[in-house]
Amino acid sequence: MRRVLGPITAVVLLVAPLAGGVQDAHADLNDVAKALGASTVKSIQYTGTGGVNAAGQSVVPGLPWPEYNVKSHTRSVNYETASLRDEQVRTQALDPARSGGLQPIRGEQRLNLLVSGDVAWNIVGDQSASAPIALADRQFQLWATPQGVVKAAMARNATMQGRTIAFAVPGRFNLKATVSDDNLIARVEGLVPNPVVGDMPVVIDYWDYRDFGGVKFPTRIRETTGGYPTLDLLVTDVRPNAPVDIQVPDAVRQDPNPYARVTTQKAADGVWYLTGGTHHSVAIEMKDHVIVVEAPLNDERSAAIIAETRKLVPSKPIRYVINSHHHFDHAGGLRAFVAEGVTVITQDVNRAYLAQVLGAPATVRPDVQARSGRQPVVEGVAERRTLTDGTRVVEIYRIQGIMHHDGMLMVYLPKEKLLSQADAYTPVPPNTAPPMPPSPFNFALADNIARLKLDVGDLLPLHGRLVPVAELYRAIGKTP
Numbered sequence: 328m329r330r331v332l333g334p335i336t337a338v339v340l341l342v343a344p345l346a347g348g349v350q351d352a353h354a355d356l357n358d359v360a361k362a363l364g365a366s367t368v369k370s371i372q373y374t375g376t377g378g379v380n381a382a383g384q385s386v387v388p389g390l391p392w393p394e395y396n397v398k399s400h401t402r403s404v405n406y407e408t409a410s411l412r413d414e415q416v417r418t419q420a421l422d423p424a425r426s427g428g429l430q431p432i433r434g435e436q437r438l439n440l441l442v443s444g445d446v447a448w449n450i451v452g453d454q455s456a457s458a459p460i461a462l463a464d465r466q467f468q469l470w471a472t473p474q475g476v477v478k479a480a481m482a483r484n485a486t487m488q489g490r491t492i493a494f495a496v497p498g499r500f501n502l503k504a505t506v507s508d509d510n511l512i513a514r515v516e517g518l519v520p521n522p523v524v525g526d527m528p529v530v531i532d533y534w535d536y537r538d539f540g541g542v543k544f545p546t547r548i549r550e551t552t553g554g555y556p557t558l559d560l561l562v563t564d565v566r567p568n569a570p571v572d573i574q575v576p577d578a579v580r581q582d583p584n585p586y587a588r589v590t591t592q593k594a595a596d597g598v599w600y601l602t603g604g605t606h607h608s609v610a611i612e613m614k615d616h617v618i619v620v621e622a623p624l625n626d627e628r629s630a631a632i633i634a635e636t637r638k639l640v641p642s643k644p645i646r647y648v649i650n651s652h653h654h655f656d657h658a659g660g661l662r663a664f665v666a667e668g669v670t671v672i673t674q675d676v677n678r679a680y681l682a683q684v685l686g687a688p689a690t691v692r693p694d695v696q697a698r699s700g701r702q703p704v705v706e707g708v709a710e711r712r713t714l715t716d717g718t719r720v721v722e723i724y725r726i727q728g729i730m731h732h733d734g735m736l737m738v739y740l741p742k743e744k745l746l747s748q749a750d751a752y753t754p755v756p757p758n759t760a761p762p763m764p765p766s767p768f769n770f771a772l773a774d775n776i777a778r779l780k781l782d783v784g785d786l787l788p789l790h791g792r793l794v795p796v797a798e799l800y801r802a803i804g805k806t807p
């Protein structure tokens with residue numbers, strides 16, 4: 328008996344401590360799932376306060392994104408339906424309101440940002456609007472929540488290597504998570520496709536985990552996008568398995584590709600106002616080429632603008648695209664123009680930045696520019712530049728003294744008395760009272776029109792609608 332038992336005991340003694348050691352040194356995804364309580368979580372809702380920043384809306388390239396106070400931020404996630412809703416109540420943080428992102432906020436601004444499956448949309452007031460440009464980032468946000476990381480990794484059969492979990496959702500995002508010693512998600516690093524910069528790095532840090540009914544969740548969340556802060560949240564309430572029912576509204580489902588739609592309005596002979604849901608462009612026919620003012624949003628929008636321009640002027644190439652300023656919603660279509668060999672004209676403060684990012688790789692979701700391999704040609708304008716073919720004159724001016732952005736260009740056609748600008752003045756819908764008090768940016772535009780002695784008939788705003796310049800003066804309660 329002894330002879331038989333002896334070796335068995337020895338084997339058990341030999342194996343037991345080793346097995347324990349192996350487990351500690353090589354915790355796997357299941358250990359992380361267990362520590363987070365991930366398998367019991369089908370949905371989660373958390374609320375916090377702090378600060379949020381509008382990525383892509385800095386006053387010049389290379390400065391931090393503008394900050395807002397977040398009175399409340401409630402994120403609701405349903406992992407089973409791949410849905411997320413962020414409800415934010417924001418107030419103005421910067422004084423004065425310098426830079427972009429719907430500033431200045433008066434009182435409280437309520438935002439609802441949603442994604443479900445492959446549909447992203449926003450709700451402002453009671454209006455739902457498709458937001459395809461936000462899709463990749465919102466899907467990343469959904470799966471970058473601590474429990475989301477584990478669920479997405481398991482669904483993709485990803486494994487933990489050391490303290491790292493890494494996986495990719497092709498065409499959507501790449502994600503790398505760092506696991507702490509107590510098997511919680513400490514940091515998530517993502518690479519998300521961005522229409523302006525190609526690949527956008529997003530880093531989220533989670534700490535001060537607490538237990539909420541058997542589920543561990545961080546009470547501190549900090550995020551950077553492109554190296555600058557975008558979120559700093561103190562989480563005050565977490566509700567695992569809260570009911571989260573997010574349905575794509577009919578209005579959004581019926582309009583999945585709003586950027587592909589272009590409505591053309593002739594503003595003068597050879598000048599067309601090319602409008603879409605939110606962001607517009609202008610096409611100007613010259614003797615042997617075409618100038619486009621503004622390439623907003625993304626590749627899809629630019630493909631539609633380029634196609635429409637070619638339909639209007641089939642025999643002439645687009646030579647220039649004039650960029651009003653570098654804000655991401657206004658510059659997101661530039662890469663597609665660069666891919667076509669079109670020269671970008673921007674204000675000097677944006678020149679080096681655009682020259683760099685418009686040539687940057689887009690590895691997560693290769694766009695037309697990444698596939699073209701073209702070197703961007705970006706020309707800067709200091710205060711003014713005139714483009715002429717001897718017949719038509721196109722004058723480009725910097726808008727001075729506007730707090731929205733330090734390097735904004737507007738485009739003036741003296742013969743046609745047309746002026747196009749972005750974000751300095753956006754007309755309200757017809758039969759609507761302009762906001763009171765008016766935006767300080769409206770006054771800056773009126774001051775620049777006066778300074779340059781421009782004789783303006785109609786405005787071709789890059790948001791809003793074509794209006795006589797009198798609408799601007801009505802908005803600010805002034806006569807020219």
Ligand SMILES: [Zn+2]
Nearest residue numbers: 427428654750
């Ligand atoms: Zn802007």
